[in-house]
Amino acid sequence: MKIKLITLLSISILTFIGKAEAQKTKHVYQDATKPITERIEDLLKRMTLQEKIDQLRHIHSEDYDANGVVDLQKLHEFTKGNSFGCIEGFPLSSKQYLKMVYHVQKYMKQRTRLGIPVIPVLEGLHGTVQDNCTIFPQSIALASTFRPELAKQMSVHISAEMKAIGAKQLFAPDLDLARELRWGRVEETYGEDPFLVGEMGVAYIKGFRENNLICTPKHFVGHGTPIGGINLSNVEGGLKQLYSLYMQPFERVIKEADPLSIMNCYSSYDGEPITGSSFFLTDLLRKHLGFKGFVYSDWGSISMLYSFHHTAANSTDAALQAITAGIDVEAASSTYEELDSLVKSKKLPVSYIDRAVRNVLYTKFKSGLFEDALPDTTVAFKQQIHTPASIKLARTIADESIVLVKNENNILPLDESKLQSLAIIGPNADQVQFGDYTWSRNNRDGITPLNGIKQLIGDKVTINYAKGCELTGLDSTGFAAAVSAAKQSNAAIVFVGSQSAALARERINSTSGEGFDLDDLKLPGVQEELIKAIHRTGKPVIVVLVTGRPFVLSWEEKNVPAIAIQWYGGEQEGHAIAGMLFGKTNPSGKLPISFPKSTGNTPAYYNYLPTERGFYGSPGTENTPGRDYVFAKPGALWPFGYGLSYTKFEFNNLNISRKKVLSSDSITVSIQVKNSGQRDGAEVVQLYVRDLVSSVATPVQALKGFRKVFLKAEEEQIVTLQLPVNELYLYNKDLKRVVEPGDFEIQLGAASNDIRAKDRITVFVSQKELQAAKTLPGKTETRQQIENNTNISNDTTIKVSGIVRDVQASILSDVSIYTKTGETKVVTNDAGSYIITVKSSDILIFSKKGYETKEVPVRNNKILNVTLNKQSEH
Known part of the structure; x- marks a missing residue:
């Protein structure tokens, strides 16, 4: 390998000497003191068509990786000496990733004609998805803290860890509204409310941008409410719902946080695939919301236009639809290889290519990539990741995210001095649950609840542990040991819930995460039967639901004295739940999503x-x-905003600064909050608004402000919230965003169902103001109409290539690929790649043991990337 790389480098010195000489002259685009627009135009005019197209393409690990080492010859053969838009490094280790970025960026700077750096990307929803990096609590847990400042602090740490290993772009935060609880990706979101999601999203991106890295909020737009809860399925809603709900968080982050990139969603909205929609990606995202960065395609979403949505006839058609709609960079599929022929055949004006390239270059210049492409390899990166400060923050978030939903007769907190023995039971008692988009599911990388409790109480209390059952399956043979443990103990804590996939790695027994949707929200397997068996012992029972999504706990709510929700709590989850159960911390989490009955x-x-x-x-x-x-x-079992404490809080003396207001005003809403209990604690003061009479139906409540306040026992404080009156808007019958005149009810409380004080304000709006409001875009086609004659009827012989992956994007080797006639057969290699010669009208069959066989019509596609689903066990 070393000889090959040295030989290639020697050849490169001769081959690229002209390029090196050309780069000695400093052009406008290389001058960081020049305005970004000037740098973009200077660089754009120097680029060939192929150099432009390659800025819209992605380098994947199979394009350069040789067992964890960068093979420069392999990279050069793929890039043909051009720079690309982005590069990923899955599944390289942190050390390998850092070396990869260094060598690839050096290659881009020294051996491409224009020296344009590439954007190294990573996942990092709740921690950089690389070995040895800090695993923070999952997004749904972060939202439960109702503390945006913690989101900002967390993202500062994540961005620092990413920077230490050379990454520049992060695929987060997830701004989907989780209004469909069967959907497996609920855990990735900040819940069901657009205001809370927007607040957390803005804070997260601002923290990330402090290190001048690129955030990619996702999934634009409406992805979190798929029909049937099935991932990638259509979302129904209409334009009012689109604007009033799903668009709100994206509007907030674009206007307030400068994310620099946006990821589209796989799904369609009212039957229109977002990936191919100029209405969503150009009219709405850019013209209306004012987004300036680049749109990064969710992995494989462009090829799905022909393989999944069937709104494109082939890969050429899909590329045409995506580029004209507004997808700037393609990831995990290769349809943009067709852009060159589309331009040369005059089916695609080059102006669409230029538009996309400008967006990519804008982001590269704005993020300082041209001046800061090479990572610092002089400092040991391990000293900059998983620091004591990041571990402490992970614990703080885990502490504040736990939601106590029932505490009958104050059974909690437990007093170890009054316990002789304690039963710890359940499939989640001695297993870490980090959630999806993590590097690991191994207990060595975190603290389990069992270990957290043992470390807290030591040998003061005898611990009787029994697993009882698995997270899935109908085997109840472990019940006897669990019942015995409970009978020998003063009380029993039962840890139940779910387990998530871990980003294309371990997926055994997953009931949550991307692609793991449920048709029933009852606890999987025999977990509820285990709880009932322990309950029948007559011993006090505490249920801890360790989860990434709500489950139905109606029986438990009626029969179990204490219930706590521990969203996936990151590496410190065991310490956090132990501290809460034994009163070392006081629960202050609130539900960011409602639990159903x-x-x-x-x-x-x-x-x-x-x-x-x-x-x-x-x-x-x-x-x-x-x-x-x-x-x-x-109605809900436990609604949004709900959560108990070990102390009590009183709300008194609601005051509104002005009760007769104009739409341009801002009012101050204040209330006196007192901790009337004997323990220090924290309460989330929540401000809701109801439009009492409106021209279109509006929600019975809408969150418009909140603040978490920490109070010592018997302490009181006046909590003040600002409410801009223009936030009381609606979208009327004409799709105009207006604040209508009339009365609004102001509600302050501790939860959406626990309102402690109410009052009204009256808003005055002139007719002139209402008439001046702008109508939002409708679904009329505003882009240039392009003739699409990409279907080719001649039955010609062509070479088809591609990559086969599973639903979690892991490559699949040894997949048999053959034509329906059985005349030609090939097998995917270790990189999941294949090449096969077929007729343009053939049907390819993809087959692998343990996976569902898939038939894919060729339809003249020269690139077919295919996803195989695991075979059902039933």
Whole structure:
């Protein structure tokens, strides 16, 4: 390998001497003192068509990797001496990633004609997804803290760790609204409310931008409410719902936090795939929201236009749709290789290429990449990751994210001085649960609840541990040991819940995470039966739900004295839950998402329209039929904003600075909060608004402000929140964003269902002001119409190549690929790649043991990247 690399370098010195000479002259684009627009235009005019197209393409690890080492010859053969847009390094270790970035950036600077650096990308939703980096609590846990400042602090640490290993771009935060609880990716979000999601998202990106790195909020737009909860499925909603809900967090971060990149979503909205929609990606994202950076395609989303959505006939058609819609950089598929032929055949004006390249170059210049491409390899990167400060912050977030939802007779906190023995039971008692988008699921990388409790109480209390059952499956043979442990103990803590995939790595027994959607929100397997068996012992039972999404706990709410929700708590989860159970910390988390009473009683979100919880108001029970639901009452079991404490808080003396206001005003809302208990604690003061009469239906409540306040026992404090009146807007019948005149109810409380004080304000708006409001874009086609004649009817012989992956993007080797006639057969190599010669009208069959066989029509596609699903066990 060393001989090959040295030989290649010697050849390169001769081959590229002209390029090196050309770069000695400092051009405008190389001058950091020049305005970005001037640098972009200077560089753009120097670029060939192929150099432009390559800025819109992605280098993947199979394009350079040789067992963890950068093979420069392999890289050169792929890039043909041109710079590309982005590069990824999955699954390189942190050390390998750093070396990769250094060598590749050096190659880009010294051996490409224009010396344009590439953007190294990484995942890092709740911690850099690399070995030895800090694993923070999952996003849904972070949202439960109701503390945006913690989101900012966390992202500062994540960006510092990423910078230490050479990365420049992060695929986070997730700004989807989790309004469909069966969806497996609920855990990645900040919950169901657009205001809370926006607040957390803005804080996260601002922290990340402090290190001048590129954030890529995702998934634009509406991805979190797929039909049936099935990942990637269509989202239905209409334009009002789009603007009022799903667009809100993206609007906030674009206007307030400068993310520099946006990731599109896989799904379609009202049947229109976002990936191929100029309405969403140009009219809405750029013209209306004013986004300036580049749009990064979710992995493989462009090829899905023909392989999944079937709105494109082939890869050429998909590339044409995506580039004209506004996808700037393609990841994990290779349809943009077709852009050259599209331009030369005059099916695609080069102006679309130039537009996309400008967006990519804008981001590279704005982020300082041209001046800071080479990572610092003089400092040991391990000294800059997993620092004591980041570990401490992970613990703080884990502490504040735990939500206590029931505490009958103050059974919690436990007093170790009054316990002789304690049963620790359940499939999540001695297993770390970090959530999806992490490097590891191994106990060595975190603290389990069992270990956290043991480390806290030592030998003061006898611990009787029994797993009881697995997270999935119907095997109950472990119940006997669990029941025995409970009978020998003064009390029992049962840890149940879910387990998530770990970003294309371990996926055994996953019931949450990307691609792991549920048809039933009951606890998987026999976990509820385990809880009932322990309950029948008569011993006090505490249930801890370790999870990334809400589950149905209606039986537990009726029968179990204490229940806590521990969202995936990161590497410090065991210390955090132990501290909460034994009163070393006081729970202060609030639910960022509502818990349903049953799967059928969904959606359960709090900000519903007035008609969405029924008309008749005579709910039934299991024994007595009624209306609206015959055997139940509509609504949540535990709603948004809910969460208990070991102390009590009183709210008094609501004050609103002005009660007659104009839409241009801002009012101050204040209330006196007192900790009336005997323990120090924290309460989240939540401000909701209700539009009492409006021209279109509006939610019964809408969060417009919140603040977490820490109070010592018997301490009181006046909590003040600002409410800009223009935040009381709606989208009217004409899709105009307006604040309508009339009365609004101001609500302050400790949860959406625990309002402690109310008052009203009256808003005055002139007719002239209403008429002057601008109408938002409708779905009329505004881009230049392009003739699309990419279907080729001639049955010609072509070479088809591609990569085969599973649903988690892991490459699949030894996949058999053959035509339906069986005339030609090949097998994917260790990189998941294949090349096969077929007729343009052939159908390819992809087959691998343990995976579902897939038939894919060629339809003249020269590139077919295919995803295989694991075979169902049933």
